[in-house]
Amino acid sequence: MTISGRAQIPAHSEGNPGDKGKAEAMTTATKLNLRTLASSEELLAPGHRLCAGCTEPIVVRQVLQVAGPNTVVVNATGCLEVSTTLYPYSSWRVPWLHSLFANAAATVSGVEAAHKAMVKRGRLKEDERMNFVVFAGDGGTYDIGLQSLSGAVERGHRFLYVCLNNEAYMNTGIQRSSATPFGAWTTTSPVGSGTVGKSQPRKDMTRVMAAHGAPYVAQASPHLWKDLMRKVEKALSVDGPSFINVLVPCPRGWRTDVELGIGLCEVAVDTCIWPLYEVEDGRWRLNHKPRVKKPCVDWLKLQGRFDHLLRPENAGALAGQQGQIDDAWESLLAQCNAPQRGA
Amino acid sequence: MIASPSRLERKPALANQRLASLSGSLAVAEAMRQTNPDVVAAYPITPSTLMVEKFSEYVANRLVDTEFVAVESEHSAMSACVGASAAGGRAQTVTSSQGLAYMWEVLYVAAGLRLPIVLHCANRALSSPINIHCDHSDTMGARDSGWIQLYAENPQEAYDNALMAVRIAEHGDVLLPVLHTQDGFTVTHSLERVELLDDKTVAAFLGDYSPAHPVLDTRNPVTLGAIVMPDALFEMKRQNAEAMHNALRVIGEVGEEFGEISGRHYGLLEKHMVDDADLVVVVLGSTAGTARTIASQLRVAGMKVGVLRVRSFRPFPTQELAETLRGKAAVGVMDRAFSFGAAANPLFAEVMSALYLHGMNVPLINYVYGIGGRDATPGQLASVYRDLALAASAGSADPMVRYLGLRGP
Ligand SMILES: Cc1ncc(C[n+]2csc(CCOP(=O)(O)OP(=O)(O)O)c2C)c(N)n1
Ligand code: SF4
Numbered sequence: 001m002t003i004s005g006r007a008q009i010p011a012h013s014e015g016n017p018g019d020k021g022k023a024e025a026m027t028t029a030t031k032l033n034l035r036t037l038a039s040s041e042e043l044l045a046p047g048h049r050l051c052a053g054c055t056e057p058i059v060v061r062q063v064l065q066v067a068g069p070n071t072v073v074v075n076a077t078g079c080l081e082v083s084t085t086l087y088p089y090s091s092w093r094v095p096w097l098h099s100l101f102a103n104a105a106a107t108v109s110g111v112e113a114a115h116k117a118m119v120k121r122g123r124l125k126e127d128e129r130m131n132f133v134v135f136a137g138d139g140g141t142y143d144i145g146l147q148s149l150s151g152a153v154e155r156g157h158r159f160l161y162v163c164l165n166n167e168a169y170m171n172t173g174i175q176r177s178s179a180t181p182f183g184a185w186t187t188t189s190p191v192g193s194g195t196v197g198k199s200q201p202r203k204d205m206t207r208v209m210a211a212h213g214a215p216y217v218a219q220a221s222p223h224l225w226k227d228l229m230r231k232v233e234k235a236l237s238v239d240g241p242s243f244i245n246v247l248v249p250c251p252r253g254w255r256t257d258v259e260l261g262i263g264l265c266e267v268a269v270d271t272c273i274w275p276l277y278e279v280e281d282g283r284w285r286l287n288h289k290p291r292v293k294k295p296c297v298d299w300l301k302l303q304g305r306f307d308h309l310l311r312p313e314n315a316g317a318l319a320g321q322q323g324q325i326d327d328a329w330e331s332l333l334a335q336c337n338a339p340q341r342g343a
Numbered sequence: 344m345i346a347s348p349s350r351l352e353r354k355p356a357l358a359n360q361r362l363a364s365l366s367g368s369l370a371v372a373e374a375m376r377q378t379n380p381d382v383v384a385a386y387p388i389t390p391s392t393l394m395v396e397k398f399s400e401y402v403a404n405r406l407v408d409t410e411f412v413a414v415e416s417e418h419s420a421m422s423a424c425v426g427a428s429a430a431g432g433r434a435q436t437v438t439s440s441q442g443l444a445y446m447w448e449v450l451y452v453a454a455g456l457r458l459p460i461v462l463h464c465a466n467r468a469l470s471s472p473i474n475i476h477c478d479h480s481d482t483m484g485a486r487d488s489g490w491i492q493l494y495a496e497n498p499q500e501a502y503d504n505a506l507m508a509v510r511i512a513e514h515g516d517v518l519l520p521v522l523h524t525q526d527g528f529t530v531t532h533s534l535e536r537v538e539l540l541d542d543k544t545v546a547a548f549l550g551d552y553s554p555a556h557p558v559l560d561t562r563n564p565v566t567l568g569a570i571v572m573p574d575a576l577f578e579m580k581r582q583n584a585e586a587m588h589n590a591l592r593v594i595g596e597v598g599e600e601f602g603e604i605s606g607r608h609y610g611l612l613e614k615h616m617v618d619d620a621d622l623v624v625v626v627l628g629s630t631a632g633t634a635r636t637i638a639s640q641l642r643v644a645g646m647k648v649g650v651l652r653v654r655s656f657r658p659f660p661t662q663e664l665a666e667t668l669r670g671k672a673a674v675g676v677m678d679r680a681f682s683f684g685a686a687a688n689p690l691f692a693e694v695m696s697a698l699y700l701h702g703m704n705v706p707l708i709n710y711v712y713g714i715g716g717r718d719a720t721p722g723q724l725a726s727v728y729r730d731l732a733l734a735a736s737a738g739s740a741d742p743m744v745r746y747l748g749l750r751g752p
């Protein structure tokens with residue numbers, strides 16, 4: 001414990017993780033090849049306590065591979081935070097700050113503002129561009145942290161906000177959030193004689209962020225790592241706020257086999273439940289179009305949280321679900337195919 | 344608050360000062376300008392809004408080069424301060440009442456992470472019903488958050504506290520956030536004569552802030568705000584208690600040092616005719632001025648009365664207060680907030696414990712006054728001393744809790 005008594009843990013990697021010469025932040029897409037990645041330093045150390053099969057750390061590693069060691073991470077309360085920093089251990093080889101559940105975006109606003117002040121006053125060098133990255137769950141983003149995020153994006157702070165979207169409050173034991181899809185079982189949207197799981201469709205947070213006019217907004221999935229990392233690269237290059245919503249399957253909360261994680265991502269994209277797209281300075285672009293659009297049953301049947309939807313008596317609800325997905329997909333296609341600003 | 348005429352005439356104590364006619368809000372805004380923090384993140388709320396507005400003007404006119412973050416709520420104001428302070432910057436905010444309540448969970452984070460943030464507060468009643476006027480329910484609601492709490496009596500002291508707060512917060516033996524406050528409207532909106540230090544003196548007094556482990560130091564990455572289990576949290580909180588204890592000494596030291604540059608010396612308590620008094624009123628904030636005026640009048644009439652103003656509520660100067668009150672015949676404690684369901688209200692509870700701990704059984708009366716901005720009048724203070732005289736001769740006081748200026752019982 002340090003003298004000041006605050007939970008403050010030096011990173012425990014061998015060598016100097018902050019050595020700029022060793023692990024340079026990737027700045028060009030050409031570096032996104034497996035050989036470079038395999039030899040570059042891991043900034044999230046192994047030994048954390050996330051569940052077997054959890055996809056959150058995969059995304060964090062992909063993001064940090066691009067962001068590099070000159071990065072400050074702000075983490076909202078949630079699975080990632082509690083599982084990577086159990087005092088006196090820490091998995092983080094970059095500076096990491098956790099304050100609360102609702103305030104990651106406001107907290108990073110302060111970090112970024114202080115950085116600006118110190119550069120302005122000559123206490124930090126301008127040429128060493130520092131990255132500010134937030135990791136927050138869907139609960140910390142769509143729900144309790146929405147105001148904080150909205151404010152920070154509107155003010156235009158330079159930071160990348162990565163939503164680790166596992167479609168529920170997992171850290172507290174699988175409760176619904178506004179990212180939870182229609183029909184999903186959670187402990188606060190249980191399946192009962194009068195309900196088929198969550199009775200509302202999920203909020204479209206990526207669109208909400210795009211509507212803020214943030215210079216870079218995207219949806220990504222870790223199974224298409226190159227796409228995800230290229231998005232991180234773009235996000236970090238803009239001079240303002242950026243937002244990437246990443247689907248992170250949670251075997252525990254979704255009631256799936258542990259080894260399914262990344263495979264589930266692929267199905268989510270192929271069923272158009274999780275389309276990959278980006279909004280760059282207001283221009284919408286689809287990044288991946290499935291060769292064959294699969295029915296949503298292919299997605300639902302892999303997860304215990306949707307079991308009840310496949311029962312004959314719930315055929316109506318299932319059809320409704322497919323209808324919602326189709327409508328959202330058509331609307332996204334229309335948006336991406338429409339004449340784009342500046343194009 | 345009644346200003347004494349002699350104070351109005353005095354020249355500035357030292358040549359490094361100039362005179363100004365300022366409200367408490369503007370005096371604090373001036374201190375903020377001189378501090379030129381790295382980051383100010385704030386949100387408007389009556390009666391502290393003027394501080395935010397004035398500071399925004401300073402930013403707009405480049406009188407400071409602070410990064411001013413005009414956040415969307417007080418929760419975010421304090422959160423941004425946490426981020427900025429963790430980054431290694433000097434961070435400050437301004438608020439009142441609902442704003443302070445809205446910051447509540449973040450206040451604890453600031454203290455727990457040992458971040459020397461300064462909060463310029465103006466007291467205002469907490470809803471409901473909504474009321475914009477002064478009482479101390481807002482700051483009393485935050486009394487166990489781990490923040491140091493200083494209460495000013497007038498614009499001059501608000502200005503002085505705003506500067507001293509930075510030094511107290513950043514002291515290596517303390518490293519705790521500081522809230523310093525002034526009574527809403529009574530002080531925030533009253534023009535008074537204020538002596539202002541020159542910018543150079545302030546800069547030298549404040550010095551530079553360079554924390555040991557800022558999160559912006561990517562070459563030496565730290566994990567700040569980890570999850571801590573039963574095996575360590577207790578020790579960390581114990582260290583917070585120790586830091587708060589150290590603050591008792593540091594507040595005095597900084598007050599002395601400030602006295603040397605300004606001629607205005609500050610301790611934890613301010614004593615007015617207390618030494619030889621039999622009857623003493625203990626009070627926070629601007630009401631002390633009224634109490635002093637009445638006490639001076641009663642002295643002329645031959646009553647041995649005094650006023651003990653508590654400047655630092657957290658840490659509470661338990662021992663010094665008890666020693667000061669030793670041998671008194673009766674003590675009245677003025678509370679501008681309720682602690683519903685408690686044996687007595689916040690300030691009274693502190694005084695009562697202090698006296699008990701030092702083996703003193705003095706007749707004590709707890710007065711609740713000024714709730715929701717109800718005027719604290721000279722007549723009320725005179726009645727307090729009359730009550731105390733009766734309690735002193737009876738050797739006891741009943742009822743213990745009384746209400747001043749209340750219609751009905
Ligand atoms: C103000 C507040 N309310 C509730 C909680 C309890 N809580 C901690 S994490 C969490 C859910 C996290 O969900 P999410 O953001 O989706 O992250 P996940 O754990 O699913 O990755 C909740 C409800 C809290 N810490 N703070
Ligand atoms: S509950 Fe889900 S999100 Fe949380 S660690 Fe386990 S698998 Fe990951």
Ligand SMILES: [Mg+2]
Binds near residue numbers: 139165168170
């Ligand atoms: Mg979640």
